[in-house]
Amino acid sequence: MPIPGFPPVNTATTDHAPRHKKWAPRSRSGCFTCRTGRVKCDEAKPVCGRCVRLGKHCSGYGVVMPTRTTSNVLIAPKTVEARPSHPPGICIEAEPPSWDHMQAIRFCTDHVLHFLPAQSAHLPQPSAPRFDTWSHMPVFLICSMVTQQLQWASAARGRVLRPGEDPAFAGTWAKYFGYYRKLLGVTNACIENGGPGKYRALFCIFGLFCMDIKADEPLWQAHLNGAFAYVDKMGGLEALLQFPPSFSGYVLKDLKHVLLQVRGLDFFTDADMMTIIKSGTVIQPPLPVDIFISIARFTQLRIAAVTGSIPETDISDAAQTQLATLNALDPEAWAAEHGLGDYPLVAATGRIFQAATQLYVALTLGRVQGLVHGMLPALQKRLVTLLDAIWNNIRNHGTLLWPLIVAGVAAAGGSEEDRAFVAQCFHTGSRSRNLFVEFSRCGSKLEQIWADQVTDWDDCFKEPFVCMV
Known part of the structure; x- marks a missing residue:
């Protein structure tokens, strides 16, 4: 039907x-x-x-x-x-593009840019990088993002990860060293080819240096020495300033970081150091250039006092002259002159670096006759007081890492309260995902100094120690 x-x-x-x-x-x-x-x-x-x-x-x-x-x-x-x-x-x-390159771009734009250390209001804020310019190198970006992942993983676990310790990161470390070798190959190829490759070569050398710092690898000294040697081979700072801005800004930024901390005093004059400090992208609070020059000059005098290459009377006279220049600085007047009077943290940071430099002189040249003799406790107390006043208000704690190290070395012979304050500052700074490795490395170094009860600067740092952020 x-x-x-x-x-x-x-x-x-x-x-x-x-x-x-x-x-x-x-x-x-x-x-x-x-x-x-x-x-x-x-x-x-x-x-x-x-x-x-x-x-x-x-x-x-x-x-x-x-x-x-x-x-x-x-x-x-x-x-x-x-x-x-x-x-x-x-x-x-x-x-088809590289899968790792695409993932590095995605990780950079979706995650890294949102967790960069916050800058003060008067400084340029972080912006997204360009991936379509001729200066962009995929291998360099992949290396940077893998290093960033390792640093964030270290921050999540509260300890600096090392290769071979955790099987869960075996693949990440394998990728890290794989692209590390590729970046070394690109660097060597750029050095051999010359021409426009010379810009990329120095860019890659400093990239390797930054990777070593972020991953706490021991090869950073070799790459830093290679960078200085390559700059000298190309014609010095004058040739470096002729680089395209996308390369020169990155290189000058790293030179500014390491110039007064590790090396560079034998390579650059006062005028060269002023050019490096004033140029490049501003990522640190602006400070009077005379403060950085004073740190460099006192470091030279410290080396001369240890080696005995200059008579003690000449060291004392030169240090007294440089101290007079440092003491005459007025951070408030300097900030107002440069249009930063509305930002009180700028002047406060200037006072902190000024006090830290004075304490640095007392720690390194205190045995020289006629130099800040007996003023170490007062200078230490003043620096700790200045740090305590702005520590909870500053947005990027990495800008005060060098004064913290000076205060920590002085606290080895000071009170328990000062050591507790410095330790708390390093603990607070290590909470930042992007600054964990740097603060952890410096904090561990100070704990070792306190345990050994060492108060002499040269005994504390027998080997070069970088506090770059």
């Missing part, structure tokens, strides 16, 4: 093989790539414009596409495919 609402079924037809609809493209014109994808073709000759825009291979117009029968047997084409002739210099098939 037929079902109501439906026409009767012809049983004679259904007893035989079912009817199969033959496959056909959406349109019967256009290139066969578009016909296979069942999209509209613009029918440009000899190559379809749609395929060129999408980076696809255009199959042309001279072949009949095969069809399928009910037995899934391909029917032979009636004509032979005619290869399209492409204009020279046009890549029809786009090369």
Whole structure:
């Protein structure tokens, strides 16, 4: 009995093989790539414009596409495919980008930029990098992002990760060292080729140096020495200033960090150091240049006093002259002169660095006759008081890392309260995901100094120690 609402079924037809609809493209014109994808073709000759825009291979117009029968047997084409002739210099098939490079860009834009150390209101805020410029190097970006992941993983676990300690990070460390080798290869190739590659070479050397600092690797001294040697080979600071801004800004920023902490005093004059400190992207609170020059000069006098290369009377006279220049600085007046009077943290940071430099002189040159003799406790108390006044108000604690180290060395022979305050500051700074390795490294160094009860600066730092952030 037929079902109501439906026409009767012809049983004679259904007893035989079912009817199969033959496959056909959406349109019967256009290139066969578009016909296979069942999209509209613009029918440009000899190559379809749609395929060129999408980076696809255009199959042309001279072949009949095969069809399928009910037995899934391909029917032979009636004509032979005619290869399209492409204009020279046009890549029809786009090369797929590196998966690691794409993931590095995503990680940088989605995560890293949101967790950069906050800058003060008077400083330029972090901005997204450009990935479409000629200065962009995918290998360098991948290395930076893998290093960042390792640093964040260390911060989450409260200890600096080392290769081979945790099996969960075996793959990450393998990728780190793999791209580390690739970046070394790019660096060597740029050095050998010369020309525009010289810009990338120095950029890569400082990139390797920063990777060593972030991952707490021991090769940072070798790469730093290589960077100074390469700068000298290219013609010194004058040649460096002729670099494209995208490269010179990065290199000058790192030179500013390490110039007065590790090396550079034998390579650059006062004028060169002033140029380096004043140039580049501002990432530290602006300070009077005379403070940095004073630190460099006192470091030179400290080395001369240890080696005995200069008579003690000459050291005393030079130190007294430099101390007079340092004591005459007025951070409030300097901030107002440079249009920063509305930012009290700028002047406060200037006073902290001024007090830290004075304490540095007392720690390193206190044995020289006539120099801040007996003033160490008072200078130490003043620096701790200044740090305590702004520590909870400053947004980027990494800017005060060097004064904290000076206060920590002085606290080795001071009170328990001062050591507790410095330790608490390092604990607070290590809470930052981006500064964990630096603060942990410096905090561990000070704990070792306190345990050994060492008060002499040269005994505390028998080897170069970098506190770069």
